[in-house]
Amino acid sequence: MSFYFIFWDGVGYGKKNPKVNPFFAAKLPTFQNFFQGNLPSLSFKKFSSDVVSLSPVNTTLGVAGLPQSGTGQTAIMTGVNASKFIGKHFGPHPYSTLVPLIKEKNLFTRVQQLNKSFFFANGYPKRYFDYIFGPRGKVPTIALSYLSTGKELNTHLHIKEGRAISADISGTRWKELGHPEIDAMNPIDAGKSFYTLGKNTDLIFFEYFVPDFAGHKRDMPMAVETLERMDGFLQGILQNFDYQNDVVLMISDHGNVEDLSVKTHTRNPVPLIVIGKDHRYFSSHIKRLTDVTPTVISFFAKL
Numbered sequence: 001m002s003f004y005f006i007f008w009d010g011v012g013y014g015k016k017n018p019k020v021n022p023f024f025a026a027k028l029p030t031f032q033n034f035f036q037g038n039l040p041s042l043s044f045k046k047f048s049s050d051v052v053s054l055s056p057v058n059t060t061l062g063v064a065g066l067p068q069s070g071t072g073q074t075a076i077m078t079g080v081n082a083s084k085f086i087g088k089h090f091g092p093h094p095y096s097t098l099v100p101l102i103k104e105k106n107l108f109t110r111v112q113q114l115n116k117s118f119f120f121a122n123g124y125p126k127r128y129f130d131y132i133f134g135p136r137g138k139v140p141t142i143a144l145s146y147l148s149t150g151k152e153l154n155t156h157l158h159i160k161e162g163r164a165i166s167a168d169i170s171g172t173r174w175k176e177l178g179h180p181e182i183d184a185m186n187p188i189d190a191g192k193s194f195y196t197l198g199k200n201t202d203l204i205f206f207e208y209f210v211p212d213f214a215g216h217k218r219d220m221p222m223a224v225e226t227l228e229r230m231d232g233f234l235q236g237i238l239q240n241f242d243y244q245n246d247v248v249l250m251i252s253d254h255g256n257v258e259d260l261s262v263k264t265h266t267r268n269p270v271p272l273i274v275i276g277k278d279h280r281y282f283s284s285h286i287k288r289l290t291d292v293t294p295t296v297i298s299f300f301a302k303l
Contacts (some may be wrong), residue, residue: 002204003296003299004246004249005203005205006208007208009253010069010214011212012257012266012270012271013041013268013270014042014255014266015042015043016043022220022260023227024041028228034051034275035054036049051275053279053283054283057270057286057291059289060267061084063084067089068083069141070092070093070095070141071090073142075289076251076292077102077106078105082095082098094141103145108149111203118201119197119204121164121165121197122164122167122206123156124156125174126156126178126179156177159171163197165193167209169232169233170190170229171190188232190233191235191238194236195239208230210226211230215256215257215259215260216263219260226257241276247279248273249274249282251273251286252271282296
C-alpha cells in the first residue's frame with residue numbers, strides 16, 4: 001500500500017461561473033470522469049462512488065478573518081488549531097511560536113514514529129535554499145516538518161535524475177531559475193514519475209503552490225493552465241494505480257483560485273478528494289483542517 005498525499009495551495013469550492021472560476025473555464029477530464037461530469041463547486045460539494053469521495057472541509061476553524069497559509073498548513077500538518085493557538089489567521093509562513101509545535105507534532109514525525117517510510121517529493125532550485133536558509137529566510141511549514149525528521153530537501157539534481165518532482169509539476173521555469181539543464185516535463189509523465197516514486201515508500205507527499213499564486217495574480221489563463229496541469233498529473237498517477245490498496249488524498253489550506261473576482265483568500269470550504277483504499281473513511285472523519293493528520297495517522301496505525 002502506498003499513500004499519495006497531494007497538497008494544492010489555495011483551492012476552494014467556488015461558483016459555477018467560468019468568468020471568475022477557472023475550474024469551469026479549464027479542461028479537466030480526469031476530475032470530471034470521477035465526478036460523473038461534475039466539478040467541485042459550492043453547488044456540488046459531496047460525492048461518493050466505489051473509488052472516490054469528495055467532501056467539504058472547513059478552513060476558518062472558528063477564527064474571524066480570512067484563512068492564511070501559515071496557520072492553515074500548520075493545522076493540516078499537525079492537527080492543532082494554529083489560528084486559535086495564536087489568536088488569528090497568519091501567513092504565508094508559520095508564526096514563530098508555532099515552530100516548536102510543528103517540529104514536534106507534524107505528519108512526517110508521526111509517520112516516522114510508527115516506523116513507516118515517507119518522502120517529500122518536491123525538488124527545489126539553488127535560489128530557494130539560499131532564501132530559506134539566508135539571514136531573512138523562513139522555512140515554510142511543510143518543508144520545516146520534513147526537515148524536523150532529519151531528512152533533507154531535494155535539489156535540482158534530484159529533479160534531473162528523476163528522483164523528485166518539480167514544484168510546478170511541468171518544470172517550465174527551471175531555465176530562468178538558473179538550471180537550464182532541467183527539461184520541462186509533460187504533466188502526465190510527472191504523475192507517472194510521482195506514482196513510481198511512491199511505490200518505494202509508505203507515504204509520499206507533493207506540495208503544489210501554483211494555484212494560490214495564480215489566484216493572487218487574478219490571472220485566468222495562468223489559473224486554467226495550473227488546474228489543467230494538476231488534471232494531467234492526476235491522470236498520470238492513476239494510469240497504473242492500485243485502487244484496492246493505494247490511496248490518493250488531495251487537500252488545500254484555504255480558498256483563493258476558485259474566485260478570481262478578488263485577489264485575496266476566501267472563506268470557502270476546500271474540497272477533500274480521496275481516491276482508492278478506504279476513501280470513505282477519510283471523508284467521514286475529515287471535516288476541518290485539524291482532522292487531516294490525526295485521520296491519516298489513525299489509518300496507518302490500524303494497518
